[in-house]
Amino acid sequence: MNFSAIAFVHEQMTPKKEFPAFKAGDNVTVNYKIIEGNKERIQSFKGDVIKKQGTGHTASFTVRKISDGVGVERVFPFYSPNIDSIEVNKTGHVRRAKLFYQRSRSGKSARIREKRMASETAE
Template identity: 50%
Template sequence: MRNKYIENFEKAQVVGKNIPDFRAGDTVRLAVTIKEGDKTRIQNYEGVCIAKRGQGTGQTITVRKIGANSIGIERIFPIYSDSINEITVIRRGRVRRAKLFYLRDLAGKAARIKELRRK
Protein backbone atom coordinates (compact mmCIF):
# COMPACT_ATOMS: atom_id res chain seq x y z
CA MET A 1 0.00 0.00 0.00
CA ARG A 2 1.39 3.37 -1.02
CA ASN A 3 1.21 6.59 0.92
CA LYS A 4 -1.59 8.86 -0.35
CA TYR A 5 0.66 11.94 -0.09
CA ILE A 6 3.25 10.34 -2.34
CA GLU A 7 0.55 9.35 -4.84
CA ASN A 8 -0.80 12.93 -4.93
CA PHE A 9 2.71 14.29 -5.45
CA GLU A 10 3.34 11.85 -8.32
CA LYS A 11 0.04 12.79 -9.98
CA ALA A 12 1.06 16.46 -9.85
CA GLN A 13 4.41 15.59 -11.51
CA VAL A 14 2.71 13.69 -14.36
CA VAL A 15 0.23 16.47 -15.24
CA GLY A 16 1.10 18.15 -18.55
CA LYS A 17 3.42 15.38 -19.78
CA ASN A 18 2.32 13.82 -23.06
CA ILE A 19 3.98 10.38 -23.10
CA PRO A 20 3.10 8.16 -26.10
CA ASP A 21 2.43 4.46 -25.69
CA PHE A 22 5.55 2.50 -26.65
CA ARG A 23 7.41 -0.61 -25.55
CA ALA A 24 10.71 -2.41 -25.97
CA GLY A 25 11.67 -2.82 -29.62
CA ASP A 26 10.22 0.51 -30.73
CA THR A 27 12.49 3.15 -32.26
CA VAL A 28 12.01 6.41 -30.36
CA ARG A 29 13.31 9.96 -30.67
CA LEU A 30 13.76 11.94 -27.46
CA ALA A 31 14.19 15.71 -27.42
CA VAL A 32 16.58 16.21 -24.50
CA THR A 33 17.45 19.60 -22.99
CA ILE A 34 21.20 20.02 -22.54
CA LYS A 35 22.62 22.80 -20.39
CA GLU A 36 26.13 24.01 -21.23
CA GLY A 37 27.26 26.82 -18.97
CA ASP A 38 24.51 29.44 -19.06
CA LYS A 39 23.08 28.28 -22.43
CA THR A 40 20.49 25.57 -23.00
CA ARG A 41 19.70 23.71 -26.20
CA ILE A 42 17.61 20.76 -27.33
CA GLN A 43 19.34 17.69 -28.76
CA ASN A 44 17.53 14.74 -30.33
CA TYR A 45 18.55 11.25 -29.24
CA GLU A 46 17.18 8.50 -31.48
CA GLY A 47 17.52 4.77 -30.90
CA VAL A 48 15.84 1.49 -30.04
CA CYS A 49 14.13 1.19 -26.66
CA ILE A 50 15.68 -1.98 -25.22
CA ALA A 51 14.14 -1.84 -21.72
CA LYS A 52 11.36 -0.14 -19.83
CA ARG A 53 11.25 -0.43 -16.06
CA GLY A 54 9.65 1.04 -12.96
CA GLN A 55 6.27 2.61 -12.42
CA GLY A 56 4.83 6.03 -11.73
CA THR A 57 7.22 8.95 -11.83
CA GLY A 58 10.21 6.65 -11.31
CA GLN A 59 9.71 4.94 -14.67
CA THR A 60 12.84 4.77 -16.86
CA ILE A 61 13.69 3.63 -20.38
CA THR A 62 16.99 2.44 -21.80
CA VAL A 63 17.62 3.61 -25.36
CA ARG A 64 20.41 2.16 -27.52
CA LYS A 65 21.79 3.70 -30.68
CA ILE A 66 24.78 2.96 -32.87
CA GLY A 67 27.24 5.86 -32.89
CA ALA A 68 30.35 6.62 -34.90
CA ASN A 69 32.63 3.69 -35.80
CA SER A 70 29.76 1.24 -35.05
CA ILE A 71 30.00 1.72 -31.29
CA GLY A 72 26.80 1.08 -29.35
CA ILE A 73 25.69 3.88 -27.01
CA GLU A 74 23.07 3.31 -24.32
CA ARG A 75 21.46 5.96 -22.16
CA ILE A 76 18.92 5.57 -19.38
CA PHE A 77 16.25 8.28 -19.28
CA PRO A 78 13.67 8.91 -16.55
CA ILE A 79 10.46 9.32 -18.57
CA TYR A 80 9.00 12.10 -16.41
CA SER A 81 12.25 14.07 -16.17
CA ASP A 82 12.14 17.81 -16.84
CA SER A 83 15.09 17.42 -19.23
CA ILE A 84 12.94 15.43 -21.69
CA ASN A 85 10.81 17.79 -23.77
CA GLU A 86 9.22 15.31 -26.16
CA ILE A 87 9.14 11.59 -26.95
CA THR A 88 8.24 10.53 -30.51
CA VAL A 89 7.75 6.96 -31.68
CA ILE A 90 9.45 6.59 -35.08
CA ARG A 91 8.57 2.95 -35.79
CA ARG A 92 7.09 0.00 -33.96
CA GLY A 93 9.24 -3.09 -33.58
CA ARG A 94 8.08 -6.70 -33.58
CA VAL A 95 9.79 -8.43 -30.66
CA ARG A 96 8.83 -11.20 -28.24
CA ARG A 97 10.82 -10.05 -25.21
CA ALA A 98 10.37 -7.25 -22.68
CA LYS A 99 14.12 -6.68 -22.30
CA LEU A 100 16.28 -6.69 -25.44
CA PHE A 101 19.71 -6.92 -23.82
CA TYR A 102 20.73 -9.57 -26.37
CA LEU A 103 21.10 -6.75 -28.92
CA ARG A 104 24.34 -5.76 -27.15
CA ASP A 105 26.05 -8.88 -28.52
CA LEU A 106 24.76 -8.50 -32.09
CA ALA A 107 26.31 -6.31 -34.77
CA GLY A 108 25.30 -5.06 -38.20
CA LYS A 109 22.27 -6.55 -39.90
CA ALA A 110 21.82 -9.16 -37.16
CA ALA A 111 20.85 -6.36 -34.75
CA ARG A 112 17.91 -5.21 -36.88
CA ILE A 113 14.36 -5.44 -35.54
CA LYS A 114 11.46 -6.26 -37.84
CA GLU A 115 8.74 -3.65 -38.10
CA LEU A 116 5.36 -4.42 -36.58
CA ARG A 117 2.76 -4.73 -39.31
CA ARG A 118 -0.69 -3.35 -38.61
CA LYS A 119 -3.69 -5.42 -39.64
Protein backbone atom coordinates in the same frame (compact mmCIF):
# COMPACT_ATOMS: atom_id res chain seq x y z
CA MET B 1 13.80 12.17 6.31
CA ASN B 2 12.80 15.63 5.16
CA PHE B 3 9.30 15.23 3.72
CA SER B 4 9.19 18.74 2.26
CA ALA B 5 12.22 17.87 0.11
CA ILE B 6 10.54 14.65 -1.05
CA ALA B 7 7.36 16.55 -1.90
CA PHE B 8 9.41 19.10 -3.86
CA VAL B 9 11.08 16.36 -5.92
CA HIS B 10 7.73 14.69 -6.68
CA GLU B 11 6.30 18.07 -7.68
CA GLN B 12 9.21 18.65 -10.08
CA MET B 13 8.81 15.21 -11.64
CA THR B 14 5.11 15.41 -12.44
CA PRO B 15 4.37 14.80 -16.11
CA LYS B 16 3.87 18.04 -17.97
CA LYS B 17 3.19 16.39 -21.32
CA GLU B 18 1.59 13.22 -22.53
CA PHE B 19 4.02 10.98 -24.37
CA PRO B 20 3.04 8.38 -26.96
CA ALA B 21 2.76 4.76 -25.87
CA PHE B 22 5.82 2.71 -26.78
CA LYS B 23 7.47 -0.53 -25.69
CA ALA B 24 10.71 -2.45 -26.06
CA GLY B 25 11.64 -2.87 -29.71
CA ASP B 26 10.22 0.46 -30.86
CA ASN B 27 12.47 3.00 -32.56
CA VAL B 28 12.07 6.39 -30.85
CA THR B 29 13.57 9.87 -30.95
CA VAL B 30 13.94 11.54 -27.56
CA ASN B 31 14.43 15.32 -27.63
CA TYR B 32 16.28 16.17 -24.41
CA LYS B 33 17.13 19.60 -22.99
CA ILE B 34 20.85 20.04 -22.36
CA ILE B 35 21.83 22.91 -20.05
CA GLU B 36 25.40 24.16 -20.46
CA GLY B 37 26.13 27.09 -18.20
CA ASN B 38 23.41 29.63 -18.90
CA LYS B 39 22.59 28.25 -22.38
CA GLU B 40 19.97 25.63 -23.10
CA ARG B 41 19.66 23.51 -26.25
CA ILE B 42 17.70 20.50 -27.45
CA GLN B 43 19.61 17.32 -28.30
CA SER B 44 17.88 14.45 -30.07
CA PHE B 45 18.75 10.83 -29.33
CA LYS B 46 17.35 8.33 -31.85
CA GLY B 47 17.52 4.60 -31.19
CA ASP B 48 15.73 1.42 -30.18
CA VAL B 49 14.07 1.04 -26.77
CA ILE B 50 15.69 -1.99 -25.13
CA LYS B 51 13.84 -1.83 -21.81
CA LYS B 52 11.20 -0.04 -19.77
CA GLN B 53 11.35 -0.38 -16.01
CA GLY B 54 9.69 0.86 -12.86
CA THR B 55 6.36 2.45 -12.12
CA GLY B 56 5.27 5.87 -10.96
CA HIS B 57 7.82 8.62 -10.57
CA THR B 58 10.79 6.27 -10.74
CA ALA B 59 9.89 4.77 -14.14
CA SER B 60 12.58 4.95 -16.81
CA PHE B 61 13.44 3.57 -20.22
CA THR B 62 16.72 2.78 -21.98
CA VAL B 63 17.42 3.69 -25.60
CA ARG B 64 20.29 2.12 -27.58
CA LYS B 65 21.82 3.35 -30.81
CA ILE B 66 24.98 2.64 -32.81
CA SER B 67 27.17 5.71 -33.27
CA ASP B 68 30.30 5.30 -35.45
CA GLY B 69 30.28 1.55 -34.87
CA VAL B 70 30.06 1.89 -31.08
CA GLY B 71 26.91 1.02 -29.14
CA VAL B 72 25.60 3.90 -27.02
CA GLU B 73 22.87 3.44 -24.39
CA ARG B 74 21.15 6.18 -22.50
CA VAL B 75 18.65 5.92 -19.64
CA PHE B 76 15.84 8.48 -19.55
CA PRO B 77 13.49 8.95 -16.57
CA PHE B 78 9.88 9.20 -17.79
CA TYR B 79 9.03 12.18 -15.63
CA SER B 80 12.21 14.18 -16.17
CA PRO B 81 11.51 17.88 -16.73
CA ASN B 82 14.36 17.86 -19.28
CA ILE B 83 12.54 15.61 -21.77
CA ASP B 84 11.08 17.93 -24.40
CA SER B 85 9.33 15.32 -26.56
CA ILE B 86 9.32 11.66 -27.56
CA GLU B 87 8.48 10.55 -31.10
CA VAL B 88 7.84 6.94 -32.11
CA ASN B 89 9.46 6.37 -35.52
CA LYS B 90 8.83 2.63 -35.99
CA THR B 91 6.96 0.01 -34.01
CA GLY B 92 9.06 -3.12 -33.59
CA HIS B 93 7.88 -6.73 -33.43
CA VAL B 94 9.78 -8.51 -30.63
CA ARG B 95 8.99 -11.38 -28.27
CA ARG B 96 10.83 -10.08 -25.20
CA ALA B 97 10.29 -7.21 -22.79
CA LYS B 98 14.03 -6.68 -22.27
CA LEU B 99 16.27 -6.74 -25.34
CA PHE B 100 19.68 -7.15 -23.69
CA TYR B 101 20.70 -9.64 -26.37
CA GLN B 102 20.96 -6.68 -28.76
CA ARG B 103 24.16 -5.61 -26.98
CA SER B 104 26.11 -8.55 -28.38
CA ARG B 105 24.77 -8.15 -31.93
CA SER B 106 25.99 -5.91 -34.73
CA GLY B 107 25.13 -5.34 -38.36
CA LYS B 108 22.15 -7.08 -39.93
CA SER B 109 21.61 -9.43 -36.99
CA ALA B 110 20.84 -6.41 -34.78
CA ARG B 111 17.84 -5.39 -36.88
CA ILE B 112 14.38 -5.48 -35.34
CA ARG B 113 11.42 -6.50 -37.49
CA GLU B 114 8.84 -3.80 -38.02
CA LYS B 115 5.31 -4.51 -36.87
CA ARG B 116 2.69 -4.22 -39.59
CA MET B 117 -0.27 -2.06 -38.74
CA ALA B 118 -3.76 -3.17 -39.80
CA SER B 119 -4.76 0.38 -40.82
CA GLU B 120 -1.81 0.72 -43.23
CA THR B 121 -2.65 -2.51 -45.08
CA ALA B 122 -6.33 -1.57 -45.42
CA GLU B 123 -5.56 1.61 -47.37
